Amino acid sequence: MFRLVNDPIDAGSLRCALVCPEDGAVVIFEGIVRNHARGKGVRYLEYQAYESMALHKIEEIGAHARNEFAIRDIAIVHRLGRLDPGECSVAIVVVAAHRAAAFDACRYAIDAIKKIVPIWKKEFYEDGEIWVEGPT
Amino acid sequence: MSIRVLFFATIADVTGKREMKLDASAHANVASIYSRLAQECPGLEARRASVLCAVNSEFARPDSPVHDGDEVAFFPPVSGG
Numbered sequence: 535m536f537r538l539v540n541d542p543i544d545a546g547s548l549r550c551a552l553v554c555p556e557d558g559a560v561v562i563f564e565g566i567v568r569n570h571a572r573g574k575g576v577r578y579l580e581y582q583a584y585e586s587m588a589l590h591k592i593e594e595i596g597a598h599a600r601n602e603f604a605i606r607d608i609a610i611v612h613r614l615g616r617l618d619p620g621e622c623s624v625a626i627v628v629v630a631a632h633r634a635a636a637f638d639a640c641r642y643a644i645d646a647i648k649k650i651v652p653i654w655k656k657e658f659y660e661d662g663e664i665w666v667e668g669p670t
Numbered sequence: 671m672s673i674r675v676l677f678f679a680t681i682a683d684v685t686g687k688r689e690m691k692l693d694a695s696a697h698a699n700v701a702s703i704y705s706r707l708a709q710e711c712p713g714l715e716a717r718r719a720s721v722l723c724a725v726n727s728e729f730a731r732p733d734s735p736v737h738d739g740d741e742v743a744f745f746p747p748v749s750g751g
Contacts (some may be wrong), residue, residue, distance in 0.1 A: 565751050581750065584678055584743055587727035588750075612750060624751050644751060652724070652743070653750025654679035665680045668747035670720045 671738035
């Protein structure tokens with residue numbers, strides 16, 4: 535399951551949708567909005583995406599994770615639009631027979647999302663706002 | 671030939687728009703299209719070293735060819751997650 539959504543992400547229901555009796559491990563990663571960045575208080579964030587490409591890249595990451603790691607399935611959901619501190623911006627759920635592959639696949643997926651999925655966040659502070667740019 | 675150009679995040683702020691149509695020459699590539707955009711929008715030149723490009727939703731290089739009907743997107747390094 536790979537999605538871009540505008541509404542809050544419920545990682546618990548993602549987990550329930552994915553886990554099967556043959557699984558021995560489920561690893562859930564949630565990225566959440568911090569209330570501080572660059573030494574300033576963050577009021578909220580806005581995420582913008584090149585949606586068609588972002589979904590295509592998330593699907594590629596999911597397919598690669600299934601091929602490279604001994605996992606049974608993976609779900610990735612990224613939220614767009616305005617998010618307040620404490621809200622979940624991205625959730626990854628990996629299910630596998632054993633924990634090592636689930637941890638490895640989950641780590642691979644979040645690292646790849648931060649490198650190749652065309653999504654950008656704008657941080658809004660009390661005194662202004664900036665687009666965050668990843669490393670080149 | 672006609673292409674659709676998309677801009678995101680800081681690049682959209684520099685151009686002042688999210689998308690436009692462009693008539694490009696037959697042998698256009700990503701770099702030549704960016705140069706043409708930079709003529710109309712000089713702020714783009716300073717971003718040339720860091721800007722990323724995709725053609726039809728796949729990452730592209732400066733020398734990647736662009737064809738009639740393609741969708742070309744320019745954007746800064748990603749910061750999702």
